[in-house]
Amino acid sequence: xxxxxxxVHGLVAGYGDRTILHGLDLDVLPGRITAIVGANACGKxxxxxxxxxxxxxxxxxxxxxxxxxxKMPPRRVAQVMGLLPQSPTAxxxxxxxxxxxxxxxxxxxxxxxxxxxxxxxxxxALEATRTVELAERAVDELSGGxxxxxxxxxxxxxxxxxxxxxxxxxxLDISHQVEVLDLLTDLNHRxxxxxxxxxxxxxxxxxxxxxxxxxxxxxxxxxxxPEAVLTAxxxxxxFGLDSRIIPDPTSGRPMMLPIGRHRMA
Amino acid sequence: xTATLLIRTGRLRRARRRMAVIGGALxxxxxxxxxxxxxxQSFVPPGDVLRVLAGHDVPGASFTVGQLRLPxxxxxxxxxxxxxxxxxxxxxxxxxxxxxPDIIGISRGASAAAVFGIVVLGIxxxxxxxxxxxxxxxxxxxxxxxxxxxxxxxxxxxxVGIGVSAMLESFIAYxxxxxxxxxxxxxxxxxxxxxxxxxxxxxxxxxxxxxxFGGLLVSRARDLESLxxxxxTAAALGTNVARTRLLVIVAAVGLIAVATAVTGxxxxxxxxxxxxxxxxxxxxxxxxxxxxxVGALLVLAGDYVGQFLLxxxxxxxxxxxxxxxxxxxxxxxxxxxxxxxx
Numbered sequence: 001x002x003x004x005x006x007x008v009h010g011l012v013a014g015y016g017d018r019t020i021l022h023g024l025d026l027d028v029l030p031g032r033i034t035a036i037v038g039a040n041a042c043g044k045x046x047x048x049x050x051x052x053x054x055x056x057x058x059x060x061x062x063x064x065x066x067x068x069x070x071k072m073p074p075r076r077v078a079q080v081m082g083l084l085p086q087s088p089t090a091x092x093x094x095x096x097x098x099x100x101x102x103x104x105x106x107x108x109x110x111x112x113x114x115x116x117x118x119x120x121x122x123x124x125a126l127e128a129t130r131t132v133e134l135a136e137r138a139v140d141e142l143s144g145g146x147x148x149x150x151x152x153x154x155x156x157x158x159x160x161x162x163x164x165x166x167x168x169x170x171x172l173d174i175s176h177q178v179e180v181l182d183l184l185t186d187l188n189h190r191x192x193x194x195x196x197x198x199x200x201x202x203x204x205x206x207x208x209x210x211x212x213x214x215x216x217x218x219x220x221x222x223x224x225x226p227e228a229v230l231t232a233x234x235x236x237x238x239f240g241l242d243s244r245i246i247p248d249p250t251s252g253r254p255m256m257l258p259i260g261r262h263r264m265a
Numbered sequence: 266x267t268a269t270l271l272i273r274t275g276r277l278r279r280a281r282r283r284m285a286v287i288g289g290a291l292x293x294x295x296x297x298x299x300x301x302x303x304x305x306q307s308f309v310p311p312g313d314v315l316r317v318l319a320g321h322d323v324p325g326a327s328f329t330v331g332q333l334r335l336p337x338x339x340x341x342x343x344x345x346x347x348x349x350x351x352x353x354x355x356x357x358x359x360x361x362x363x364x365x366p367d368i369i370g371i372s373r374g375a376s377a378a379a380v381f382g383i384v385v386l387g388i389x390x391x392x393x394x395x396x397x398x399x400x401x402x403x404x405x406x407x408x409x410x411x412x413x414x415x416x417x418x419x420x421x422x423x424x425v426g427i428g429v430s431a432m433l434e435s436f437i438a439y440x441x442x443x444x445x446x447x448x449x450x451x452x453x454x455x456x457x458x459x460x461x462x463x464x465x466x467x468x469x470x471x472x473x474x475x476x477x478f479g480g481l482l483v484s485r486a487r488d489l490e491s492l493x494x495x496x497x498t499a500a501a502l503g504t505n506v507a508r509t510r511l512l513v514i515v516a517a518v519g520l521i522a523v524a525t526a527v528t529g530x531x532x533x534x535x536x537x538x539x540x541x542x543x544x545x546x547x548x549x550x551x552x553x554x555x556x557x558x559v560g561a562l563l564v565l566a567g568d569y570v571g572q573f574l575l576x577x578x579x580x581x582x583x584x585x586x587x588x589x590x591x592x593x594x595x596x597x598x599x600x601x602x603x604x605x606x607x
Contacts, residue, residue: 016414054500059544078503085497089360093548097275105491106503110484114271119276123268138548158502220291 004080004161005030006051006194010060013050020046021218023060026168028162033188033195035209037202039239043218044198045086045166051196052083052164055221078106081162082155090139096150097135100125103157125156129183145176163187165197169204176199181208206230206253214238230254269296277289284550290558291544294342300337302330305453305573335461340528341564341581343471344460345538346479347524349560352535353542353553354482354517358421358510362596365536366405366521369426372530373433377524379455379504380437384444389451392471397455401522404429405514414536458531460568474523478516479557485512486551532582533589534563538593549589563588 008026011149012019016229028051036044049055053069062069062199067148069077082103101127104118116238126132129149134142137162139150148168168184169177185208187193199205205212213223216238222229231254235243241258248255302314309317313326318335352365366372378400382393408429412422441452482489488509491499500506521535538560543552545559567588568581575584 049497052501056496074505075503076498078501084499085495085501086497087493089493091360091493091548095275095548098279098548099494101272101276102491102494102502104488109488110487114276116273119273120269123272127268132271135268135271188465238564240325253453 001084003030004065004194005063006081006162006196008047008051008060009063011047011050012059013046013055013057013063015046015055018217021050022219024220026213026220026223028194028196029211030194031192032210033185033197033208034211034213035197035199035205036213036215037199037205037238038215038221042215042231042238043189044215046218047215048083048164048166048196052081054079054083054085075106077158078158080160081164082158084151084155084162084163084165084168086166088151090141090147094139095098095135096137096139097122097126098130098154099139099150100131100153100157103154103159115263120160122157124137125153128156131208131253139218145172145179148172148176148180149183152180156187162194162196165195167198167200177204183206198222202230202235202256203248206255207248207251221224226253230256281506283546286546286549287558288556290555290562294558294561294565296563297569298338298342298536301341302334302564303568305329305334332554335469335564336465337460337568338565339465339468340460340463340471341568342561343475344458344466344524344528344531345477345561345564346557347471347520348531348534348558348564349522349538349542350475350479350482350553351517351520352537352560353539353556354489354520355514355535356539357421357552358492358513358517360493360495361419361423362536362540363423364419364426364541366517367530367533367535368430368593369408369423369432370387370433371401371405371408371426371518372521372525372535373430373437375401375525376455376530377433377437377440378524380440381451383452383455384440384448394523398522400518402515402518402523404433405518409514419420440462442482454529455525456529458525458529458534458585460564460582461580462527469526470523474520478523480487481512481516481521483553485509485516486553487514489553490551528564529582531564531567533593534560534567534585535563536590537585537589538563 006028008024011021011024011246013172014020022104024047028250038044046055050057056070061217062207064077101122104121128137129152129155134146139147142150168180181204184195188195209226211223212229213227214221214229214234221238222234230245232243232245235241235256243259244257245254303309303311307329309326309330311324316323317327317330352469355364355366356362377398379393379397382396408426410423412425436585444452488504491502492503492509495504511576538556539552542559544556546552546555563585564581571579571581572583
């Protein structure tokens with residue numbers, strides 16, 4: 001069970017002279033999977049970047065265990081919270097084992113030496129993501145799905161209670177999307193890791209998340225269980241799209257069917 | 266358990282290869298150093314060289330080895346280390362081999378200030394060096410400021426740097442065109458890298474700069490290395506990105522500027538050392554220290570070639586420049602093939 005709490009209070013944030021988040025409050029449920037959904041440019045990624053300390057808020061704050069995250073030393077935050085950015089870049093020629101080992105960075109100071117515990121953490125991360133057999137391969141030779149698993153392994157090697165992911169399934173084909181989400185669910189079930197992720201696909205979000213957060217125009221529109229949030233009214237408000245919601249026959253969670261202008265019975 | 270073993274053996278193998286590369290470069294450097302002390306226009310046997318180094322007076326060798334060859338070799342190694350470390354630090358930080366201080370105008374800043382100091386202000390000696398170091402720092406700050414638009418992107422910084430470099434180049438040309446002829450010789454020292462007329466006393470500022478700035482860089486090697494994953498990932502891994510960048514810029518500019526003040530801008534050493542070291546090292550850890558050693562080897566070897574292996578004597582900067590230019594063209598051609606983005 002996660003021992004750390006993360007919450008957002010009256011958050012105002014943006015880039016340059018553009019304000020993207022206009023006063024947002026959110027309590028992340030510890031030990032649960034939260035998915036943030038919304039249309040393009042609604043501020044999902046900005047929210048995640050603010051929550052992970054990458055972006056300094058204009059007003060309001062993000063609290064990690066009751067302390068303002070932007071005033072904490074980066075290393076301390078990184079020992080508790082991992083983040084997978086949207087499109088991370090791997091240095092040319094770096095091997096999988098080397099990249100995943102970088103996840104141990106926050107646990108080392110200038111003078112500390114690599115320890116057997118570090119080897120064990122890296123190995124466990126490779127095993128959890130089933131990338132052990134890729135360990136000596138170069139990251140740039142891997143397929144998109146493999147590469148994403150390796151990046152997740154790096155975040156796992158960080159051994160944090162909180163894990164934030166910005167669109168971890170983008171650019172993956174459907175089988176790899178499911179694989180990544182299954183992997184995150186395993187992690188949540190086995191270690192009680194709190195997962196917060198931005199997801200594009202509403203139906204996958206509803207299926208895998210315990211808690212859905214829907215955003216419109218830099219504000220929180222609705223949050224709660226998938227059943228409470230994934231309704232036809234909310235889909236219209238968030239995406240401007242007509243839809244029907246039916247129970248997903250495989251999971252029992254709600255499932256959204258878009259209604260367009262053509263091919264309607 | 267087996268996976269832990271796999272990780273451990275892989276890590277130890279990478280560490281071994283790294284040590285082999287660093288050890289090999291050190292041996293090569295030592296051998297080169299010894300060779301340049303022994304062989305020049307005349308041959309001095311190793312025994313005599315050692316006696317000179319130990320402070321004995323050896324007729325026929327004390328002057329050649331102690332006054333001519335030793336200062337030259339020492340300055341070559343120390344300046345090469347500085348150029349290599351400083352250049353590689355910039356290239357790692359901005360994730361781009363073109364982001365070397367001699368391409369983005371930082372070395373040119375030192376040269377321009379020195380030429381201005383000689384021709385217009387009429388100063389020389391340590392004052393001039395201080396002016397050059399400050400100007401290099403100023404140019405670095407200016408390039409950084411000009412390319413700042415909600416965060417600094419490597420590509421923008423490189424393009425701004427190339428522009429600033431061209432401006433400084435024309436400023437140098439203008440100043441030189443107004444210079445009296447007796448100033449030209451002194452000014453040339455700041456335009457082509459050379460260890461001609463080296464004095465051992467000049468090794469001291471280089472040693473201090475390497476200890477302070479080089480030490481700072483090497484102590485930050487792990488944070489610097491994390492920047493290669495991108496600023497966001499580095500920050501997520503607990504690196505203070507802004508502070509690391511600032512420290513790296515100050516340290517690398519310090520190294521480059523002090524070395525430029527002593528030997529002049531030895532062309533392309535900062536630019537070449539990192540990529541050559543990376544090619545030799547492979548994916549086996551930070552390229553920083555190997556790049557320093559490669560830089561030292563480049564200057565040492567370049568100076569030897571320029572003195573003895575070519576029909577006329579050339580300063581070392583001409584030799585390294587001839588090596589570096591084709592690589593620069595190759596890089597630009599490769600970048601263009603990849604679709605125009607840097």
